Amino acid sequence: MSRKKEVDLLLLGKTGNGKSATGNSILKKEVFGVSNSLKSATVGAGIDFSEYKNYSIAVTDTQGYADTSAHHDFSQKTETSSEIISMAMKANHGKGFHAFLVILKARSRLTDEEKDAITAIKRLFKDVMSTHGILLMTGGDMFERDRKKTGIAFEDWTRQQGEDFDKLLTEFGGRIVLFDNETENEAERDAQIDQLLEVVESLPSRGKRYSHEFFPVAWKEFMKSVAESRHYILDRETLRSVSIVLDKFDECGRLEDQKNGADPKGQMEKWYGLLSRCDQLIDWIRNRGEREMTDVEKRVVLCGLT
Numbered sequence: 001m002s003r004k005k006e007v008d009l010l011l012l013g014k015t016g017n018g019k020s021a022t023g024n025s026i027l028k029k030e031v032f033g034v035s036n037s038l039k040s041a042t043v044g045a046g047i048d049f050s051e052y053k054n055y056s057i058a059v060t061d062t063q064g065y066a067d068t069s070a071h072h073d074f075s076q077k078t079e080t081s082s083e084i085i086s087m088a089m090k091a092n093h094g095k096g097f098h099a100f101l102v103i104l105k106a107r108s109r110l111t112d113e114e115k116d117a118i119t120a121i122k123r124l125f126k127d128v129m130s131t132h133g134i135l136l137m138t139g140g141d142m143f144e145r146d147r148k149k150t151g152i153a154f155e156d157w158t159r160q161q162g163e164d165f166d167k168l169l170t171e172f173g174g175r176i177v178l179f180d181n182e183t184e185n186e187a188e189r190d191a192q193i194d195q196l197l198e199v200v201e202s203l204p205s206r207g208k209r210y211s212h213e214f215f216p217v218a219w220k221e222f223m224k225s226v227a228e229s230r231h232y233i234l235d236r237e238t239l240r241s242v243s244i245v246l247d248k249f250d251e252c253g254r255l256e257d258q259k260n261g262a263d264p265k266g267q268m269e270k271w272y273g274l275l276s277r278c279d280q281l282i283d284w285i286r287n288r289g290e291r292e293m294t295d296v297e298k299r300v301v302l303c304g305l306t
Contacts, residue, residue, distance in 0.1 A: 004056040007200060008095060008209065010088055011061050012121070013103030014114050018138030021181040022103055023059045026193060028052070029247065032061045045084070045091040049243040052193060060088050060097070085125070096211025099200045100132050106139035106178065107146070110164050118168070131205045133172045136196070140180030154178050175199050 009026065013019035020032035027050040047060045062084050089096075102118065104110070122129055137143075143154065152160075158169060158176060169176060177196050183189060201207075 004051060004054055006056050006058070007099075007197065008058045008092065008097045009060070009200075010092075010097040010100050011059065011103060012084070012100060012117075014111065014117070015063075017103045017105045018179075018181055019103040020061050022101070022136060022138060022179055023048075023061045025179060025181045025189065026050075026057065026059055026196065028189065028193075032059075045087040047091040050247065051244060052197075055197060058092070060092050062088050085121070094211075096209035097132065098205070098207065098209055099134050099203060100128060100210070101134050101136045101196075102129075102172075103136050103138060106137040106143045108139075109162075110168065115164070122171075125210070128210055129171050130173060132203060132210045133175070134196070134199055134203075135169065135172050135176040137176065137178050138181055140178045140192070141182045143178060144180070173204065175203075 011019045011023050023032045024030050027048055029048075029050065031048040032046060045060055045062045047058060049059075050057050100121075104114070118129075143157070147153065158165070177192070177199055179192050179196075180188065
């Protein structure tokens with residue numbers, strides 16, 4: 001079996017723009033907290049993994065980089081953006097990202113907070129938007145309802161959003177994707193993931209990560225936290241294995257519930273294979289030292305006991 005192509009995505013956006021919901025849509029599972037309020041449901045940064053077609057996808061979700069109730073000067077906003085990126089690099093274990101997805105909300109004008117945050121990111125990380133940046137608009141369901149009334153296609157809509165948006169889109173090389181995080185139609189969900197991956201593949205970076213060489217401060221902090229830790233830390237590949245194994249368990253469970261004529265012998269072989277992998281993961285988890293188990297680790301241990 002050929003090795004799946006790795007794609008690491010970083011989500012950035014204002015609280016309430018649908019950033020975490022977008023991460024869930026890309027991974028095709030509910031892993032990131034979703035909030036419609038001004039208070040971010042994501043604290044710090046979180047990472048999870050999925051396998052999709054010939055891709056192995058990692059999504060790092062971050063807390064909202066702008067709060068409409070905050071009144072900070074630009075230097076403070078730059079510092080906040082730097083902290084968010086540093087936390088994301090730690091969650092990502094310093095590997096870096098193939099694409100930065102800046103999440104905006106369709107039918108909403110760019111706010112001053114969003115403009116300042118994007119400017120801060122560009123100042124911190126030279127050329128990141130031109131080489132690795134993609135604009136992703138949420139609210140595809142609402143846009144589709146509007147399109148049926150007005151007849152305006154998404155491409156035409158993007159050209160009607162004013163000078164600020166035109167300038168931003170140009171800085172992103174014209175790369176923009178519309179996402180519907182509400183649809184339950186499997187074909188529609190896959191189609192928007194396919195479109196996003198196609199845009200990622202077309203980035204000027206040609207598959208090169210925006211990595212720790214561009215994040216010297218974040219990388220230094222990550223290495224320091226690893227060196228100073230007295231507890232066992234699950235490495236990135238183990239975290240990926242944990243997530244994928246749990247997904248496979250869920251998939252087997254769904255097939256069993258559907259009773260759709262799947263080969264019982266084949267299903268049992270899958271279960272035994274997963275349980276064997278689960279036993280290896282449990283051994284790693286039990287060697288973690290005094291650190292509390294995470295929710296994901298608890299799920300793995302429970303799978304091994306059932």
